[in-house]
Amino acid sequence: xxxxxxxxxxxxxxxxxxxxxxxxxxxxxxxxxxxxxxxxxxxxxxxxxxxxxxxxxxxxxxxxxxxxxxxxxxxxxxxxxxxxxxxxxxxxxxxxxxxxxxxxxxxxxxxxxxxxxxxxxxxxxxxxxxxxxxxxxxxxxxxxxxxxxxxxxxxxxxxxxxxxxxxxxxxxxxxxxxxxxxxxxxxxxxxxxxxxxxxxxxxxxxxxxxxxxxxxxxxxxxxxxxxxxxxxxxxxxxxxxxx
Amino acid sequence: xxxxxxxxxxxxxxxxxxxxxxxxxxxxxxxxxxxxxxxxxxxxxxxxxxxxxxxxxxxxxxxxxxxxxxxxxxxxxxxxxxxxxxxxxxxxxxxxxxxxxxxxxxxxxxxxxxxxxxxxxxxxxxxxxxxxxxxxxxxxxxxxxxxxxxxxxxxxxxxxxxxxxxxxxxxxxxxxxxxxxxxxxxxxxxxxxxxxxxxxxxxxxxxxxxxxxxxxxxxxxxxxxxxxxxxxxxxxxxxxxxx
Numbered sequence: 185x186x187x188x189x190x191x192x193x194x195x196x197x198x199x200x201x202x203x204x205x206x207x208x209x210x211x212x213x214x215x216x217x218x219x220x221x222x223x224x225x226x227x228x229x230x231x232x233x234x235x236x237x238x239x240x241x242x243x244x245x246x247x248x249x250x251x252x253x254x255x256x257x258x259x260x261x262x263x264x265x266x267x268x269x270x271x272x273x274x275x276x277x278x279x280x281x282x283x284x285x286x287x288x289x290x291x292x293x294x295x296x297x298x299x300x301x302x303x304x305x306x307x308x309x310x311x312x313x314x315x316x317x318x319x320x321x322x323x324x325x326x327x328x329x330x331x332x333x334x335x336x337x338x339x340x341x342x343x344x345x346x347x348x349x350x351x352x353x354x355x356x357x358x359x360x361x362x363x364x365x366x367x368x369x370x371x372x373x374x375x376x377x378x379x380x381x382x383x384x385x386x387x388x389x390x391x392x393x394x395x396x397x398x399x400x401x402x403x404x405x406x407x408x409x410x411x412x413x414x415x416x417x418x419x420x421x422x423x424x425x426x427x
Numbered sequence: 428x429x430x431x432x433x434x435x436x437x438x439x440x441x442x443x444x445x446x447x448x449x450x451x452x453x454x455x456x457x458x459x460x461x462x463x464x465x466x467x468x469x470x471x472x473x474x475x476x477x478x479x480x481x482x483x484x485x486x487x488x489x490x491x492x493x494x495x496x497x498x499x500x501x502x503x504x505x506x507x508x509x510x511x512x513x514x515x516x517x518x519x520x521x522x523x524x525x526x527x528x529x530x531x532x533x534x535x536x537x538x539x540x541x542x543x544x545x546x547x548x549x550x551x552x553x554x555x556x557x558x559x560x561x562x563x564x565x566x567x568x569x570x571x572x573x574x575x576x577x578x579x580x581x582x583x584x585x586x587x588x589x590x591x592x593x594x595x596x597x598x599x600x601x602x603x604x605x606x607x608x609x610x611x612x613x614x615x616x617x618x619x620x621x622x623x624x625x626x627x628x629x630x631x632x633x634x635x636x637x638x639x640x641x642x643x644x645x646x647x648x649x650x651x652x653x654x655x656x657x658x659x660x661x662x663x664x665x666x667x668x669x670x
Contacts, residue, residue: 238583340481
């Protein structure tokens with residue numbers, strides 16, 4: 185008899201400026217977020233990564249560790265409401281990439297950046313991760329274009345990239361940005377990443393028309409306040425430093 | 428503290444004509460093998476697949492269940508010798524898709540064929556699986572081309588598809604094939620699949636020049652005997668029905 189479940193090791197932990205689910209891109213590779221994976225012992229050895237620089241992209245297999253509901257077995261939810269369908273149409277869980285699924289396993293293709301091996305530990309630097317800070321990593325595999333890249337794949341409701349919205353910075357904020365940069369230790373790349381994250385419109389589907397309603401996305405050590413100021417236009421209104 | 432390992436459910440079992448590792452393609456989607464996944468309760472409900480026909484391709488996340496060595500933790504092997512490098516060059520395990528890796532998790536993109544829901548159970552029919560019969564399945568997710576298909580990905584030693592060899596059928600065998608078909612219940616599609624499997628050259632890298640040496644690949648209920656008869660030419664010499 186086969187066991188009805190299997191146990192897997194956690195090999196590393198994600199370090200990301202994304203601190204909460206809100207604002208995290210719904211798929212990998214949509215926003216060029218810089219993140220790292222801190223490898224845990226005994227997987228924190230350089231030889232395990234020998235040759236990895238030959239690859240431009242990697243698969244990361246990871247756990248949706250912040251799910252509060254266990255959707256495994258007795259609590260199995262057969263359908264979900266994907267944001268891409270406006271959040272009010274149900275489809276089967278295996279026809280979606282919803283985080284609420286039996287295995288709670290996420291699959292993301294990211295760009296390989298570099299390996300950093302210091303006394304503080306071994307870190308794999310990646311770009312485009314859609315995982316929040318603290319995410320447990322189960323496996324890292326190279327992306328093989330001859331096998332994984334399927335140009336003519338068809339994906340019904342999810343064939344096209346999500347629409348990107350316009351993002352403006354509030355004029356007062358723009359004027360103060362160099363001061364804020366000093367206080368928060370964030371830099372030009374961070375501002376660009378924040379802009380790209382907001383451009384994805386992280387608001388829930390049923391609130392994506394809410395005009396002038398404030399929303400807050402956490403990024404690294406700041407809260408980013410934004411709201412919609414016109415049709416398809418979002419404005420970043422404040423950057424608040426967290427303690 | 429985070430747990431150092433996680434437990435996942437097995438949601439289904441693969442049914443495949445591939446009965447042994449020998450002959451199984453080294454990546455998915457190289458050979459159009461027909462296979463099914465028999466869903467296990469409570470995951471064997473049609474609603475969990477609602478909308479799946481919108482997708483041409485699916486990701487299957489599965490377990491290398493026939494690994495005899497546990498490469499997790501104390502037995503962690505940092506390097507492997509991929510067949511693509513002739514089996515005599517070492518690279519890091521995370522720069523390869525070797526089955527000997529901490530998580531023992533396989534990742535395969537396959538074509539969606541159809542769903543079969545009968546009294547005998549719910550089966551997902553897929554094409555192109557590189558998993559052997561009996562493989563435990565952990566998750567099924569749609570392939571999203573806008574996110575997963577990366578045309579310009581670079582993959583060093585594994586950028587190109589493996590070279591396909593010529594496959595001939597022994598003349599005596601060809602003459603007898605209709606008799607064998609009756610005895611074995613195999614059909615034209617099976618013969619084509621067998622030919623495609625042999626064309627991948629399943630022999631170990633260090634024996635890929637072995638002339639006139641017999642090899643045997645198991646497929647469904649038969650043993651397929653083949654050997655190399657000339658440079659890059661393999662010949663199928665006998666189809667032996669198993670009891």
